Amino acid sequence: xxxxxEFVQQLLTDRGDLLVVTGLGSATYDAAAAGxxxxxxxxxxxxxxxxxxxxxLALARPDRRVxxxxxxxxxxxxxxxxxxxxxxxxxxxxxxxxxxxHYGETGMQASATQSGIDPVATALACRFxxxxxxxxxxxxxxxxxxxxxxxxxxxxxxxxxxxxxPRVLPLRDGHAIKQRFIEALNAV
Amino acid sequence: xHSPTNIEATIEASWPDAIYAQFQRVGIRQVGYVPDAGHSRxxxxxxxxxxxxxxxxxxxxxxxxxxxGAALGxxxxxxxxxxxxxxxxxxxxxxxxxCGFGCVVLVTMRGEFGEFNPWQVPMxxxxxDVLKLTGFLTYRxxxxxxxxxxxxxxxxxxxxxxxxxxxxxxxxxxxRKQWTR
Numbered sequence: 001x002x003x004x005x006e007f008v009q010q011l012l013t014d015r016g017d018l019l020v021v022t023g024l025g026s027a028t029y030d031a032a033a034a035g036x037x038x039x040x041x042x043x044x045x046x047x048x049x050x051x052x053x054x055x056x057l058a059l060a061r062p063d064r065r066v067x068x069x070x071x072x073x074x075x076x077x078x079x080x081x082x083x084x085x086x087x088x089x090x091x092x093x094x095x096x097x098x099x100x101x102h103y104g105e106t107g108m109q110a111s112a113t114q115s116g117i118d119p120v121a122t123a124l125a126c127r128f129x130x131x132x133x134x135x136x137x138x139x140x141x142x143x144x145x146x147x148x149x150x151x152x153x154x155x156x157x158x159x160x161x162x163x164x165x166p167r168v169l170p171l172r173d174g175h176a177i178k179q180r181f182i183e184a185l186n187a188v
Numbered sequence: 189x190h191s192p193t194n195i196e197a198t199i200e201a202s203w204p205d206a207i208y209a210q211f212q213r214v215g216i217r218q219v220g221y222v223p224d225a226g227h228s229r230x231x232x233x234x235x236x237x238x239x240x241x242x243x244x245x246x247x248x249x250x251x252x253x254x255x256x257g258a259a260l261g262x263x264x265x266x267x268x269x270x271x272x273x274x275x276x277x278x279x280x281x282x283x284x285x286x287c288g289f290g291c292v293v294l295v296t297m298r299g300e301f302g303e304f305n306p307w308q309v310p311m312x313x314x315x316x317d318v319l320k321l322t323g324f325l326t327y328r329x330x331x332x333x334x335x336x337x338x339x340x341x342x343x344x345x346x347x348x349x350x351x352x353x354x355x356x357x358x359x360x361x362x363x364r365k366q367w368t369r
Contacts, residue, residue, distance in 0.1 A: 019260075021257070041260060043283075044286075045279075045282055045283070045286065046252075046253065046256075046279070046280055046282060046283040046286075047279070048249070048280070049249065049250070049252060049253035049256075049280050049283060050253070051253070052250045052251075052252075052253025052254050052257065053253040053254075053256050053257040053260070053283075054257060055243070055253070055254060055257060056218060056253060056254040056255065056256060056257020056258040056259075056260070056261065056263075056265065057257035057258070057260050057261045058257070058261075059218055059241045059243075059257075059258065059261070059263075060217070060218070060257065060258045060260070060261025060262060060263035061261040061262070064261075078250070078253075080245075080246030080247055080250065081246070081250050081253070083246050084243060084244070084245055084246055084250055087243075087244060088241070088243060174283075174286035174287035174288070175286075175287055175288045177287065178259075178260065178287040178288065178289070181260055182259075182260060182262070185260070185261070185262070186262070
């Protein structure tokens with residue numbers, strides 16, 4: 001089982017011009033903990049919508065790599081978007097699910113993945129080009145390479161420990177997060 | 189032979205083309221939709237346009253994320269849905285307001301004038317109120333002659349001012365759904 005902070009930190013090491021969209025709750029805190037970055041679009045709400053923001057961005061910027069980092073709760077709420085993404089086949093889109101099989105923000109209630117509902121099998125059924133499970137930190141470098149050069153759409157389901165981590169709170173003003181992202185994207 | 193009825197029919201049929209022309213004018217590059225009979229011609233026009241990515245959604249709320257992502261990447265997106273779909277989007281609309289994403293939603297109305305299916309009425313009768321409550325400017329179109337003007341103005345307000353604009357295409361404009369084949 002992975003330490004979520006260490007894993008996300010390694011994924012975002014030397015990130016170059018990677019565009020990152022993070023799901024509400026711990027995924028947003030994990031990305032912030034790895035180092036605040038203007039090309040992070042942090043969500044604080046809109047649960048279930050993270051993957052679709054990734055799709056809109058990937059379609060708009062086929063020249064750039066887009067990574068969605070989110071939790072199993074947000075992922076499950078937007079399960080239908082896997083079918084939508086599978087139809088469009090964006091080569092530049094990756095989804096990383098930080099799967100602790102719990103709803104961490106609300107008291108650690110069990111999520112569906114705890115009952116064996118499988119994000120990897122779901123992604124493959126939705127015609128993702130690659131989908132894999134990871135649970136060892138030694139695999140982080142491979143995953144990082146996939147985010148930068150793997151043919152998408154691809155999904156990585158990361159088994160993470162279901163322990164509480166300190167909250168690291170980035171910007172919350174949605175207008176500011178958006179504006180900063182757009183300016184940084186246009187600058188590169 | 190040009191009977192008045194035929195001319196009227198031609199004008200009526202052209203309103204999706206007027207919407208599409210406005211999409212071209214303002215540079216819409218992504219169109220998300222859950223299919224609806226009233227939108228079928230517009231969907232086809234978008235699918236046939238290589239400059240537009242057409243995205244068939246499993247539920248309308250996915251489209252809100254699509255619009256936001258497109259805007260982050262510098263593209264304009266529009267959504268097509270039926271009035272029932274507005275209800276599927278309510279919490280996701282907060283993304284548009286929180287971040288100020290310009291958005292144009294074209295809503296084909298059910299559950300109003302001449303509705304055969306009572307199951308369409310509960311959502312159709314509150315669609316405009318729901319849109320207003322969630323921060324949308326709403327414009328209703330009853331006549332094909334108004335489509336070009338109102339869709340054009342709505343698109344400009346949405347994208348020049350980062351506002352959320354919904355255009356309701358009334359059941360009188362679309363025509364009653366025919367239940368007998």
